[in-house]
Amino acid sequence: MPELPEVEVLVRHLRARVEGRRICEARVLRPALLESATVEEALARWVGRRIEAVRRRGKYIWLGLAVAGCDWVEGFWLHLGMTGRLWLQPQEAPLPLHTRAFWDLEDGRLVFSDPRALGRCGFGSEALQRLGPEPLDRSFTAVRLHRQLGRSRQSLKVRLMDQTVVAGLGNIYVCESLWEAGLSPFRSAETLGRAECVRLAAAIRRVLRRAIRFGSGLELDWAGTGRDRLFYFGRASGGEGRRPERFAVYEREGRPCRRCGASVRRVRQAGRSTYYCPVCQV
Template sequence: MPELPEVETVRRGLIPAMEGRRILSAQVNRADLRFAFPERMAERLTAVQVERLDRRAKYLLARLGSGETLLMHLGMSGRFSITADDMARQPGDFVYAAPANPAHDHVVLEMEGGVRVTYNDPRRFGFMALFDTAQEAQNPYLAQLGPEPDSNQFSGPHLAAALKGRRSPIKTALLDQRVVAGLGNIYVCEALWRARISPRRLAHTIVGKRADALAVAVRNVIAEAIDAGGSTLRDYAGADGALGYFQHRFDAYGREGEPCRGSSASGVCAKLISRIVQQGRSTFFCPDCQR
C-alpha cells in the first residue's frame, strides 16, 4: 500500500493538472470502491474549481471552491494518470509504469485547459469521500491522526510522550497513525534500522536520546523517499507514470539474508538481515546492529 512518500509524489504530480482549474465534468463509472462513492459525487464536482491540493498522512485532499473537500485514498492499487494535449513526456527522463487497464478507470475528471485526470484501481481498495471543509477537525478519517513527520510537532519528546505506557513492540506502535501520520511497513523498517532500534523493543522504552534518534531517522527517511519519488514494489506509479526509485536504497526492507550495511568502530557489520512477522506483517532488521 502506498505510504506517505508515494502519496506526496502523486500530489505533486497532480498539482499542475488540478490546482486552480475547474472540473468541467466528472464521470463516476461504478457505485463503489472499498466504500460507496459519495452521494451525487459527479454532480457535486462538476463546474467546481480545485483551489488547492493537499495531503494529510496517506490521504489526498482536493480543496474545492464549493466549500467541500474531496478526500482520496489510493488503497493498494489505486493510481492517477494525467492526459493532456499540451503535456508530453520527455523520452529517457524516467522509467514509466505499464499503462493502466482502462477497464479499471473508475473516476474521470475533465479539467479546464484540456486536461483529463483518471483514477484507476484494479483491486478497488481505494476510496473517496466528500466533506464540508469547515468540519475537517471532526472528519473520522483525519481527526485522530498524529503529526506529520516533517512538522514542528514531530520530535523525540513527542515520540516519547506518545509511546508512554505502550507495551507493544515499537514496530507495531509506529504503524499507529495516531503516533505519527503516514508511516507504513516499509519506512518503519528503514527508520528503525537507521536509528539502530530493534523492532521487538517495547515502545515505552523509546525515551531520551533513543527517541531523538528515531525521530530524526523517520524524518530523514521520509524526506529521502519523497526526493526519490517513493518506492515502487508492485502497483505504485506517480501521476505521470514514473516509477519511484527509493526501493534501490533500502537498507532493511526486503533484504532478508543479505549482508547488513551497518558499521561501527569495529568495522562493517557481518550479520545478515533477518525477517520476522509482527501483527501479520514482515519486519526486516539486523539482529546485531538494532538493539
C-alpha cells in the same frame, strides 16, 4: 502500498497540473469507493467546481474545491489503498480496466484506477482529523513521540504503524526508520527513553526526506502501464532515472546489513513482513 513519500511525490506532480482547473464532468464507476456520500451527492459537489489546492495529509490526497461567492474552499479526499493510482491523461485516451472514478477537467482527465479496489474517497475532515502529526512538520517532536510510545505495550514497529501516532508511515518506512535509528522492531514501545525517541524522530525524518528526493528525481510511470516496481509508480518507459532504489533492510532478507554486515532477517509481525538486522538493532 504507497506511503507518505510516494503520496507526497504524486501530490507535487499533480499540483502543477490540476490546480486552477475546473471539473466539467465526473463519473464514479464503483460506488463503493465513496464514503459518507452517494454518487449523486458526490457529482453535485464536484461538477462545475474549480480545484483550488492539492495537498497531502498522511497517506491521503486532499483536493480543495472553490465555493462560489466565498473566499474559502471545501474539498474531498482520496486514499490510494494498496494499489490505487491517480494521474492526468487526455480525455480521448481509453480508460484502464480498473478505473473506479474519473474527473474531466478543462484540458485533461483525472483518473483514479485501483485493481484491488481498496481505495477510498470521501468528504469532510473527520478521517483526516484522526491522524497523528505529520512527521515532516514542526508538530512532530521527540517529546510528543515519547509520550505516544509510552502509552503502549505494543511492539515498537506495530505502534509506529498506527496512523494516530505518526501520519503516513507504513511497513516500508517503519522498517527503514527503525534500522536508521538502530532500534529493534520487537521492543515494547513503552521502553524507549527520551534520547532514543530523539534518535528515532530524526531517523524518521531523514528516511522520508531521502525517499521524497529520490522519487522526485525520477521520470515515473504514473498510470502503471509497465512492470517496473521502482518507487511504487515505476520508471517511465524510456525515462532517464538515477540510481536504483536502495533500501537498507526492506526486501533485503539474507543480504548483508549495510552497517554491520550481518544477514538481514525477515519475520511475520502482526500480519506484515518485518525486515531488520538482528545485530545492530537493539
